[in-house]
Amino acid sequence: MVKEATVNGKKVETNSPPTGMQVIFREFSKDKLAMFSLISLVVVIIGVFIWAWFIDQETLMRVSLRDKYAAPGEKFFLGADQGGKDILGQLVIGAKNSIRIAIAITLITGVFGIIVGLVCGYFGGWIDNMFMRIIDFFITIPSLMIIIVFVTIVPKYTVNTFILIMSLFLWTSTARLVRSKALSESRRDYVNASKTMGTPGILIIFKEIMPNLSSILIVELTLNFAGNVGIETGLSYLGFGLPPQTPSLGTLISYANNPLVLQDKWWVWLPASIFILLMMLGINYVGQALRRSADAKQRLG
């Protein structure tokens, strides 16, 4: 990177290694696939949210038996399902819900996991011990089963309760990763140096240790996001996802359980499947490019 700096009033070109965003930008410009994925992801996510704004969910979900399994055509661009409901509309709303849930879960688990991990790694001792045993407990129990039980027993079950239930079980891996990194980072000399200046622990954690872990955090959150998109879809597919009147990608795919639909009515399940496949691939490519830029040994450029 050639930069211009002013020394004693004169302009001088100085060489400095690329930092932060420059590294990420260079990594993406070297990896065309990741760049394409990033652009299309941003376009799709924004597009889905805007499009969903214009769709009236009640009209969309109204059953119209005359249009049962209508093939793609003039009235329904991507056909209709067994209730005569527009597939395209359900696809858009379902995608919006999946993405929204994934973002919410990623943020909640991310914030909680990062805070717990940093505090455990920095302070150690009984705080660390206590949280690690709690995390051990969460990891050993079969979370999918428990989530399904929760979903069935929670009254007035909405998208928000779903997000909270999922977050309850998914913060642990982030916390463990962040803890291990914070543990090694807080034994560094610069942390000690900051302590000798009388900096309070909480400020050292968030102003010194966290910025030094930022690359790992970004990667972890991106890859978590990819995983979380799949979670809602998977549970809806099993029938334990969102409330039945809410359109969902998982519900669309689960129609393929009917052999008749699977063989003859491809338009019901294929678009949702392809959408999920492409989206998860895209997020993963972006995440991997971010991971490479966080690790100098793996960088492409």
Place this chain on the structure above:
Amino acid sequence: MNSTEQLLSINNLHTGFRIKDTYFDAVDGVSISLKRNEILAIVGESGCGKSTLATSIIGLHDHNKTRVEGEIIYKGINLAKLDEEKFNKVRGEEIGMIFQDPLSALNPLMRIGHQIEEGLAFHTKMTKEQRDKRVLELLTQVGISNPARIAKQFPHQLSGGMRQRVIIAIAISCKPNIIIADEPTTALDVTIQAQILDLLKDLQAETGAGIVLITHDLGVVAEVADRVAVMYAGQIIEEATVEGLFTNPLHPYTRSLFNSIPQMNSENEKLQVIQGIVPSLINLPRTGCRFSTRIPWISEGMHEENPTMHEVSPGHLVRCTCWQHFHFESEEGGITR
């Protein structure tokens, strides 16, 4: 303030590390004091407890794994018993620390100016503009010629000597009364080393702070220190003024240290070494003269049973009586081996 004012007095300090539920003292009954305007050097080989002593003074130990007992009296407060919150007020403002490795002691993601400013923000009520001004002053004070540019740079853009200057600037930012320098020149090359030592001396002359200089380099001691304490296996075994120690080293360990400095013009081409190693914490015999295992040719009876510090001449203290009978092995009957 007069120059003989007692700044820091350490009485019978024990700092122990926990190994499997037992505490082993790495600093074992150290008593020493630091006066204003004084550079006190603490010398010893690796693993003798120098750095542990330093970190005990500034309270950097992990409380779960260490035990600090005894007294570290500063302004009438016992630092060894202070809790974290009160200690944070003392650290930085009253005691500053300079670290050994200038690269790892700076946060790689923070601009230099910001790192120096940090301490000021906690301990003073300066406004942002005043702090920025003070940062530039400090950088100039430690001999950086273009402070405005350096303040905006990141640590990796500076050379080792520059970084050490920045670390010194951080340590003196709040005008502390005590500066602890833990091997400040070990990671630097010799020319930079001399510059940094000069800088430390100048700063001390300006501020009147007391400096605890921890080093294993006797050359550094001769250059800057006023008083020297030689440590071996967690204890101070000799304490004297620099002149006193360099003209008349008494304890066998001190003499061995001087003897092992390589000399160009010596007839014997072999390097003089001290036999054996510092015993590890667990295996350290807690009674008797701790150096006796490394001078086996001095018979048992020459050592004291419980060695204490003896004042040989005013201000010159030495532990154990074995120094009166000590001679180098080679002096005994020609060169052995």
